[in-house]
Amino acid sequence: MTNLTEIAFFAAGAVAVIATVLAITRPVAVHALLYLIVSLLAVAVVFYTMGAPLVAALEVIIYAGAIVVLFVFVVMMLNLGVRTQETERKWLAGRAWIGPVILSALLLAEVIYLIVRAPVSAAMNSISTPKQIGLALFGPYLLGVELASMLLLGALVGACHLGRTSKSGREARQ
Amino acid sequence: MTSIPMADGLILGGILFALGLAGVLLRRNLLLILVSIEIMLNGAGVAFVAAGSRWGQADGQVMFLFILAAAAPEVAVGLALLLTYFHHRQSLDADSVNEMRG
Numbered sequence: 001m002t003n004l005t006e007i008a009f010f011a012a013g014a015v016a017v018i019a020t021v022l023a024i025t026r027p028v029a030v031h032a033l034l035y036l037i038v039s040l041l042a043v044a045v046v047f048y049t050m051g052a053p054l055v056a057a058l059e060v061i062i063y064a065g066a067i068v069v070l071f072v073f074v075v076m077m078l079n080l081g082v083r084t085q086e087t088e089r090k091w092l093a094g095r096a097w098i099g100p101v102i103l104s105a106l107l108l109a110e111v112i113y114l115i116v117r118a119p120v121s122a123a124m125n126s127i128s129t130p131k132q133i134g135l136a137l138f139g140p141y142l143l144g145v146e147l148a149s150m151l152l153l154g155a156l157v158g159a160c161h162l163g164r165t166s167k168s169g170r171e172a173r174q
Numbered sequence: 175m176t177s178i179p180m181a182d183g184l185i186l187g188g189i190l191f192a193l194g195l196a197g198v199l200l201r202r203n204l205l206l207i208l209v210s211i212e213i214m215l216n217g218a219g220v221a222f223v224a225a226g227s228r229w230g231q232a233d234g235q236v237m238f239l240f241i242l243a244a245a246a247p248e249v250a251v252g253l254a255l256l257l258t259y260f261h262h263r264q265s266l267d268a269d270s271v272n273e274m275r276g
Contacts, residue, residue, distance in 0.1 A: 009178045013186045020190060020213055024197030029205055036209055039190075043216055046186065050178050050227045055219075055235045062242055067212065067249050074205065074253045078260055091202045091267070101196050108192035115181045115188075132232040133239070141236050148243035155247025162254035 009049040016042035027088040029075050033068060040064040054130045183224025190217030204259070204266045208252045215245045 016039050023035035040063045047056040137145055190213060197210030219238045226234015260266060 006178060009182065013182075016186070017189050017193070020193045023213070024193060024201065024206070024210055029203065032206055032209060036212070039213070040216065043190070043220060046183075046220060047223055050183060050223055052223050052227060052235050052238075055223055055238050058239070058242060059219075062246070063212075063216070067246065070249055070253055071205070071209065074257060077257060078205075078266070084266075087267075088203060099199075101200065104192045104196040104199070107195070108188055111188040111192075112185050115184050133235050136232045136236050137239065141240075144236075144240055148240060151247050152243065155250050158247075159250045159254040162251070162258050 005049050009046060012042045012045035012049065015039075016046065027085055029084075029088075030072070033071050033075065036071075037064050037068050040068070054133055178224070178227070180224050180228035183227070184221050187217045187219075187221030187224060190214075190220060193217075202268045204256050204268050204271075207268060208249065208256070211252075212245060212249065215241055215248075 019035045019039035019042060023032045023039055026032040026035060040059060044056040044059040044064070047053075047059060194210045194212070194214030194217060197213060198207055201207055201210060219241045222234045222237040222241070224234070226232065226237070256266070259271070263270065
C-alpha cells in the first residue's frame with residue numbers, strides 16, 4: 001500500500017514536471033494551455049497521494065476547470081493565428097532564455113540542497129477530512145475567509161470595469 | 175495511508191515554482207506570463223499541502239484554499255488587462271508595455 005502510494009506520487013510528480021516544462025516552452029498558446037491542464041491534473045494526483053482528497057478535487061474543479069477555461073476564452077477572443085506563431089517562435093529563439101533558466105536552476109538547486117541537508121522524517125499517517133478543513137476555515141481562519149471574499153469582490157468590480165472600458169475604447173475607435 | 179516524505183513534496187513544489195519563474199522570465203507573451211504565474215502559485219500550493227500532511231493538520235490545505243482564492247482574482251484582472259491592452263495595441267509583447275503612457 002505504502003509502496004503503491006509512493007510510486008503514484010513519483011509518477012504523478014514526473015508527469016507534472018514534464019508537462020510544465022512543455023507548457024512554458026510551447027510557441028502556440030493553446031498547446032501551452034493543454035499541457036498546463038495535464039500539469040494541474042498531475043498535481044491533483046500528487047495531492048491525493050499526500051492525503052488531501054478535498055484539495056485534489058478543488059484543484060481539478062477550480063484550476064483545471066475554471067481558471068484554464070478563462071485562459072481558453074481569452075485565447076478565443078484574441079483569435080491568434082499563424083502570424084502570431086511565427087512571432088512567438090521569433091521571441092523564443094536566441095540566447096535570451098539561457099540566463100533566466102540558469103538563475104532559476106541555481107535557485108532550485110539551492111532549495112533542494114537545503115531540504116536534503118536537513119532531512120525531515122516521514123509523513124504522519126493521517127488524512128485531513130473536509131470536516132476538519134471546514135472547521136479550521138470558519139474557526140481560526142475566519143478573518144482570512146472574510147478577506148478572501150473582499151478580494152473576490154474587488155476582482156469582480158475590477159474585471160467588470162476593465163471590460164467596460166475596453167468596450168467603450170473599441171467603440172470610440174470605430 | 176500516506177507516507178510520502180515531506181522533502182519530496184517540497185522538492186516537487188520547488189521544481190514547479192522554479193519552472194514557473196523561468197517561464198515568467200523567458201516568455202514575452204503576456205498570456206503565457208500569466209500561465210507561468212499560475213504554475214508558480216501551484217508550486218507554492220504543493221509545498222503547503224506537503225507541509226500540512228507532514229504534521230497531519232488541516233492548516234496546509236486551508237492555505238491552499240487561500241492560494242486558490244488569490245489565484246482566481248489575479249487571473250480575472252490580469253486577463254481583463256490583457257484584453258484591454260490587446261484591443262489598443264494588437265500585440266501581446268511584454269516588451270512593448272513600457273511604451274504605455276497614462
